[in-house]
Amino acid sequence: MHNLIVSNTALALTGVFVLFALWIGYKQDLGIAKSLIVATIRCVVQLFIVGYVLKYVFKIDNWLLTICLILIIIFNGAYNAKGRSNGLKDSFKISLTAIVTSTIVILLVLVLDGSVKFIPSQIIPLTGMIVSNSMVAMGLCFRTMSSMFKDRRSQVMEMLALGATPMMASKNIIRDSIKTGLQPTIDTAKTVGLVALPGMMSGMIFAGADPVLAIKYQIMVTFMLLGITSISSIIGCYMGYKSFFNRYAQLIK
Amino acid sequence: MGQLETKKLCYDVGQTKIIKDINFSVDKADIVTITGPSGSGKSTFAKLLASLLTPTSGAVYFEGKNIKEYDSVSYRRQVSYAVQQPTLFGDTVRENLEFPYMICKKSFDEQHAIKALQTVDLGAGDLDRQVTSLSGGEKQRIALLRNVMFVPKVLILDEVTTGLDNASKDSVHKMIDYFNTKHQVTVIMITHDDEEIKLAKHLYDITDGEMKEVRGDA
Numbered sequence: 207m208h209n210l211i212v213s214n215t216a217l218a219l220t221g222v223f224v225l226f227a228l229w230i231g232y233k234q235d236l237g238i239a240k241s242l243i244v245a246t247i248r249c250v251v252q253l254f255i256v257g258y259v260l261k262y263v264f265k266i267d268n269w270l271l272t273i274c275l276i277l278i279i280i281f282n283g284a285y286n287a288k289g290r291s292n293g294l295k296d297s298f299k300i301s302l303t304a305i306v307t308s309t310i311v312i313l314l315v316l317v318l319d320g321s322v323k324f325i326p327s328q329i330i331p332l333t334g335m336i337v338s339n340s341m342v343a344m345g346l347c348f349r350t351m352s353s354m355f356k357d358r359r360s361q362v363m364e365m366l367a368l369g370a371t372p373m374m375a376s377k378n379i380i381r382d383s384i385k386t387g388l389q390p391t392i393d394t395a396k397t398v399g400l401v402a403l404p405g406m407m408s409g410m411i412f413a414g415a416d417p418v419l420a421i422k423y424q425i426m427v428t429f430m431l432l433g434i435t436s437i438s439s440i441i442g443c444y445m446g447y448k449s450f451f452n453r454y455a456q457l458i459k
Numbered sequence: 460m461g462q463l464e465t466k467k468l469c470y471d472v473g474q475t476k477i478i479k480d481i482n483f484s485v486d487k488a489d490i491v492t493i494t495g496p497s498g499s500g501k502s503t504f505a506k507l508l509a510s511l512l513t514p515t516s517g518a519v520y521f522e523g524k525n526i527k528e529y530d531s532v533s534y535r536r537q538v539s540y541a542v543q544q545p546t547l548f549g550d551t552v553r554e555n556l557e558f559p560y561m562i563c564k565k566s567f568d569e570q571h572a573i574k575a576l577q578t579v580d581l582g583a584g585d586l587d588r589q590v591t592s593l594s595g596g597e598k599q600r601i602a603l604l605r606n607v608m609f610v611p612k613v614l615i616l617d618e619v620t621t622g623l624d625n626a627s628k629d630s631v632h633k634m635i636d637y638f639n640t641k642h643q644v645t646v647i648m649i650t651h652d653d654e655e656i657k658l659a660k661h662l663y664d665i666t667d668g669e670m671k672e673v674r675g676d677a
Contacts, residue, residue, distance in 0.1 A: 371562070
């Protein structure tokens with residue numbers, strides 16, 4: 207950790223980049239000043255709170271507290287995924303199911319195979335990664351599904367009219383939405399290391415870890431992300447498509 | 460009691476009444492024609508009959524039972540609805556004719572599909588044609604065949620001949636006659652076509668959501 211020296215003065219000076227973004231927004235008349243300032247303040251406040259909370263939780267090293275924190279992350283993720291759902295019915299329930307399932311599956315595999323230990327300093331950052339990726343994948347799935355049900359409304363209705371079940375009539379939409387949910391992770395996996403050094407790997411190298419060890423962890427994380435987005439997208443889409451139909455198997459949105 | 464009936468059928472969108480108190484009845488193997496100005500509620504009425512919309516009030520009865528009592532999917536396999544501008548699924552004619560088999564979880568009967576193609580003046584050579592190479596009339600005929608691969612009891616045709624050339628129209632009429640006479644399929648035909656209106660034995664008019672019998676047995 208000796209390589210990491212970020213003084214408060216240095217940190218404050220990096221704020222000049224925010225001023226630069228504000229200046230560009232003003233010059234180009236982008237109307238982003240308010241959201242940029244809010245985002246900056248939220249980023250600083252949230253990270254400081256999280257930093258101090260994590261410091262405390264890591265120090266205490268209590269399994270119950272760790273689980274509480276995991277649950278908070280999961281609920282927050284599901285709530286945010288709901289916000290990205292374009293008003294999809296039951297989106298919180300669906301997001302929660304997908305996030306809980308992917309978190310349990312991934313954590314179980316990683317803990318049982320010994321890749322990570324069930325200690326707060328490993329489990330909590332990992333849960334954050336799982337939930338945020340699951341949340342992004344589901345947001346993409348929900349949005350894609352909503353726009354596809356709108357664009358392909360007549361096709362879905364024709365299939366229903368021919369006697370297809372809602373599931374059969376939605377099959378192509380579900381498939382395309384899952385693909386959309388997975389695409390960013392697949393694209394990132396293709397270019398990892400070539401275009402950008404991912405956050406975890408960079409963080410480990412910054413902290414002085416052996417780059418070979420860092421890439422091993424990064425490979426693990428990449429595989430994990432593929433698993434998370436697959437599980438979340440599949441659960442999200444297969445549960446989500448039902449929201450577009452009523453109990454008489456009629457298209458309602 | 461008719462095979463398919465509506466009693467005091469109403470359908471509203473917000474405060475707007477699209478369908479107003481329609482009482483309608485069609486007997487088995489009958490052919491009924493419904494006409495009326497654009498936007499008068501004909502397609503909405505057809506969708507209500509096909510259980511693709513739920514009435515605001517009133518009900519649709521099929522063979523004496525409120526259609527709410529049927530499983531919607533199995534009902535639609537008996538009361539089949541075809542639209543004016545259909546979307547063909549997949550890439551080839553085959554994929555479209557396979558669709559009804561796929562949803563019924565049955566294996567595709569190619570000989571039956573070829574026979575069906577012949578009823579609309581197409582043939583075995585068309586089975587593997589790309590849907591992009593089909594004319595408007597051919598697309599409509601293929602789309603209609605999807606509705607009759609497994610013969611339904613009622614066929615609701617929503618302006619299926621609109622915009623078709625005479626040859627395609629004749630093929631569609633021939634197909635309707637074939638299924639009506641040979642398989643006793645009840646046909647409810649929504650149309651703007653003057654010739655079809657002229658030839659209709661049972662003609663109804665829907666204007667501003669209200670239905671009137673124009674020509675019939677009564």
